[in-house]
Amino acid sequence: MRVALARNVDRLPRGSGLAYEPKFDGHRLVVLRYPGGKVLLQARSGRIVTASFPDLAEAARRLPAGTVLDGEVVVWHEGRTDFAAVQTRAMATPARAPALARRLPASYAAFDLLAEEGADLRARSYELRRERLVAVLAPLGPPLQPVPMTTDPDEAASWYETLPAAGVEGLVVKRLDHPYRGGVRQWEKLRHTDTHDAVVVGFTGTARRPSALVVVVPDDDTPVLSNPLTPELRVRAAKALDEALGDREPEEAEETVAAAGVGEVPYLRLPPDVSAGLTAEVSRGTTRLHRLITVLRLRTAE
Structure with a gap:
């Protein structure tokens, strides 16, 4: 429906x-x-x-x-x-x-x-x-x-x-x-605010050099690709992913995710228990055809 x-x-x-x-x-x-x-x-x-x-x-x-x-x-x-x-x-x-x-x-x-x-x-x-x-x-x-x-x-x-x-x-x-x-x-x-907490379910690039995050935002269960991370956020994301994954490796997701101006791209998906402890503060915007997600900062479970 x-x-x-x-x-x-x-x-x-x-x-x-x-x-x-x-x-x-x-x-x-x-x-x-x-x-x-x-x-x-x-x-x-x-x-x-x-x-x-x-x-x-x-x-x-x-x-x-x-x-x-x-x-x-x-x-x-x-x-x-x-x-x-x-x-x-x-x-x-x-x-x-x-x-x-x-x-x-x-x-x-x-x-x-x-x-x-x-x-x-x-x-x-x-x-x-x-x-x-x-x-x-x-x-x-x-x-x-x-x-x-x-x-x-x-x-x-x-x-x-x-x-x-x-x-x-x-x-x-x-x-x-x-x-x-x-x-x-x-x-x-x-x-009340233009920023939201989103759950990180995957990323593009590598765990050591993530280029963008795949997140799920409130009110929508469809994963969406963020805008490219800033150099500072790439370093922070790599550290967070390393700590969260430990000895495990992310897996190629069965589905793809839409990237503005590019189309559908593959990404690496995090295990559900890792996603549960890794959230990002994001801002949301839209164009005529795409949702735009910008990562502002990362949060990890205590």
């Missing part, structure tokens, strides 16, 4: 008929509950990640048959969302997933109801979908919960200022009368 998207804005939209939701620092996830108890969890890229989140899949079986949710999967740690932990969960093999689910339990912040009892609601207004979303999830409770929502711009402004301490990166603004349009940037997103 193609998901609805948001375009960035630099100030809080105000006016009648608007709804405001906090934007969590996690992974976009569509939950599909089929008749007969079958559940599918789909990432934004279309990848099926049901086996990586057995705790959410089990919780989703309590949904009425024919329910489709859109939302964000997050992992809470010490009172705030932890994107590296979410990425660890998303990369888990079926064999490791149950143990990770116990150690890093996932929560699902649902912000839209796309189908109810098999009826497609995408053409209906957000206001109606929100009302039905709350009604569907209210009897269930955690880990499936609706995101908070307000129509008061002053309350939304207060959220914007106070919630970053909990890992909320900003606000998403929607029109109450709009339908749900997959693949269209119909919503507006006000970020």
